[in-house]
Amino acid sequence: xxxxxxxxxxxxxxxxxxxxxxxxxxxxxxxxxxxxxxxxxxxxxxxxxxxxxxxxxxxxxxxxxxxxxxxxxxxxxxxxxxxxxxxxxxxxxxxxxxxxxxxxxxxxxxxxxxxxxxxxxxxxxxxxxxxxxxxxxxxxxxxxxxxxxxxxxxxxxxxxxxxxxxxxxxxxxxxxxxxxxxxxxxxxxxxxxxxxxxxxxxxxxxxxxxxxxxxxxx
Amino acid sequence: xxxxxxxxxxxxxxxxxxxxxxxxxxxxxxxxxxxxxxxxxxxxxxxxxxxxxxxxxxxxxxxxxxxxxxxxxxxxxxxxxxxxxxxxxxxxxxxxxxxxxxxxxxxxxxxxxxxxxxxxxxxxxxxxxxxxxxxxxxxxxxxxxxxxxxxxxxxxxxxxxxxxxxxxxxxxxxxxxxxxxxxxxxxxxxxxxxxxxxxxxxxxxxxxxxxxxxxxxx
DNA sequence: GTCTATAGTGAGATAGAC
DNA sequence: GTCTATCTCACTATAGAC
Numbered sequence: 001x002x003x004x005x006x007x008x009x010x011x012x013x014x015x016x017x018x019x020x021x022x023x024x025x026x027x028x029x030x031x032x033x034x035x036x037x038x039x040x041x042x043x044x045x046x047x048x049x050x051x052x053x054x055x056x057x058x059x060x061x062x063x064x065x066x067x068x069x070x071x072x073x074x075x076x077x078x079x080x081x082x083x084x085x086x087x088x089x090x091x092x093x094x095x096x097x098x099x100x101x102x103x104x105x106x107x108x109x110x111x112x113x114x115x116x117x118x119x120x121x122x123x124x125x126x127x128x129x130x131x132x133x134x135x136x137x138x139x140x141x142x143x144x145x146x147x148x149x150x151x152x153x154x155x156x157x158x159x160x161x162x163x164x165x166x167x168x169x170x171x172x173x174x175x176x177x178x179x180x181x182x183x184x185x186x187x188x189x190x191x192x193x194x195x196x197x198x199x200x201x202x203x204x205x206x207x208x209x210x211x212x213x214x215x216x217x218x
Numbered sequence: 219x220x221x222x223x224x225x226x227x228x229x230x231x232x233x234x235x236x237x238x239x240x241x242x243x244x245x246x247x248x249x250x251x252x253x254x255x256x257x258x259x260x261x262x263x264x265x266x267x268x269x270x271x272x273x274x275x276x277x278x279x280x281x282x283x284x285x286x287x288x289x290x291x292x293x294x295x296x297x298x299x300x301x302x303x304x305x306x307x308x309x310x311x312x313x314x315x316x317x318x319x320x321x322x323x324x325x326x327x328x329x330x331x332x333x334x335x336x337x338x339x340x341x342x343x344x345x346x347x348x349x350x351x352x353x354x355x356x357x358x359x360x361x362x363x364x365x366x367x368x369x370x371x372x373x374x375x376x377x378x379x380x381x382x383x384x385x386x387x388x389x390x391x392x393x394x395x396x397x398x399x400x401x402x403x404x405x406x407x408x409x410x411x412x413x414x415x416x417x418x419x420x421x422x423x424x425x426x427x428x429x430x431x432x433x434x435x436x
Numbered sequence: 437g438t439c440t441a442t443a444g445t446g447a448g449a450t451a452g453a454c
Numbered sequence: 455g456t457c458t459a460t461c462t463c464a465c466t467a468t469a470g471a472c
Contacts, residue, residue: 015437031336033251036465050438052467110335117328117396118249141404158429163404164394164422171393176385178335186359186381204382211376212430233455255448268456270449 016054018044024065028107031114032062063129069111070136076101081143087151088214094147095173095206102177103198109177116170144169148213157213169209176201234272236262241283246325247398249332250280281347287329288354294319299361305369306432312365313391313424320395321416327395334388362387366431375431387427394419 013021022044026035037058041048055061080093102109115133148165151157176183176192183192191197231239240261244253255276259266273279298311320327333351366383369375394401394410401410409415 029336031249031251033249033253035251037467038465046437047439048466049440049468053437056467058466113331113335113393116400117331117393117398118247137400145404158425160426161418161422164419165426166404167394167397167401168390168423168426171389171391171397172386173389175331175335175389175393176382179385179389180335182334182355183385186363186384200379201382204379205386207376208378208383208386208430212426254446256446264455265457266448267450267458271455274449276448 015044015046015050019046019051019054019061020065020068023061024069024105024111025107027062027065028110028114031118032058037061057127059127060129063127063133066111066115067129067133067136069108070115070133070140072104073101073108073112074136074140076104078140078143081140081147087147087154087156088210090147091151091209091213092206094144095209096202098173099177099198099202099205102174103193103201106177106193109174110180113174113178116174141166141170151213156215158215160213165213172208173205176205233262233264233268237264237269237272237279238283238286241279242287242323242329243325245280245283246328246332249336250276255279275345277345278347281345281351284329284333285347285351285354287326288333288351288358290322291319291326291330292354292358294322296358296361299358299365305365305372305374306428308365309369309427309431310424312362313427314420316391317395317416317420317423320392321411321419324395324411327392328398331392331396334392359384359388369431374433376433378431383431390426391423394423 019040022040023035026040026043037051038048040061041051044051051061055064077094077097080090080097083090083093085093102112115137145162145166148157148160148162148169152159152162179186179192184190187197192201237258240258241253244258244261255269256266258279259269262269269279273282295312295315298308298315301308301311303311320330333355363380363384366375366378366380366387370377370380397404397410402408405415410419
């Protein structure tokens, strides 16, 4: 579309992208009900009405932000999930990819966690944008379950419950990077997103999962 | 106070307790911003103004509900955390106690998860009720870190990062019971809180943790 | 595509009778 | 301790000029 993109020039951020950036950060921190359209507009440097020009409703904005985050995560970890190699090798790569995807932006994990455990900003009807979120989520979870299943079938993993183990892997991976101030306190106030902290988390989580699942750990 | 309590008669639930029950359920599902004082009052069978007679503000109600939940959890798992025996035995007991405490009410885990990762319903000032929540939380987390530390010091556990492992244990334990519809979908629509599902979760999580941490798994 | 102005609704919170 | 009535304010969303 924009010819400048092909020449490697820095793409000027559209208002739409700016709005989504702000919305992603605010919704991640305060949840759907805790964010007003006015504050999003202010931080994006627009009038409140301009916001409704780009997104027809607050619901649409929320789900669009969640969808963008989920697709970034999926792009990061699906290659590892579907990769070649044994289940052990795929588990290794997937754990590392999960950590890297969740550590990319501080807003990613909180927003993912919210989309996993509150799925209903409005109690009644789910708009079409919400269904698109579900599609990406179901695909990811299915592949994660498949990995656990394959490891059991090949005898590489212990004979665990596939859905229980899936829940455990998700909770262990996502919570850490969603834990905000609480997590930082645990690490003496240090950021969870520094290169050093991320590298340590990557190693710790991978070894934790491997020891927990692999039948004959070395 | 009430002399009837000493005779074992069923204690009539006070309006205050009724309000807290309703608030706990609603805040767990929808978060601070997603709940209105009117709906709480309606479901508790009171007028909105009566609610403000019992709790001076929405913030106070929220933190009081969170505090009550946290204290119930602490009462359930602190005996296991502080119990006698080796680190392995304490980890076993603690994992089981965590599952039982989180499975007691469907609202417990979501509300705990929220208190862990959003700690700030209002961005600016933290009311005194919020600090009481922090005290309980810090005590619990400290004991959990202590357990991991003891296991490493005694050589029972691998040489893991204590804060990272603490985060992993919390995430793995709490997320499952907070995952609501998402989790039920994973288990083919079955409730996460049936006796059978809880028993399986207890076994799976305990074995997962033991294999992940114990130096020479059997 | 952005703005000003405003409609219309519901929120949290208070006053004061009973 | 509960109620009715009300205040004030912020919210989502829309209309229409530029």
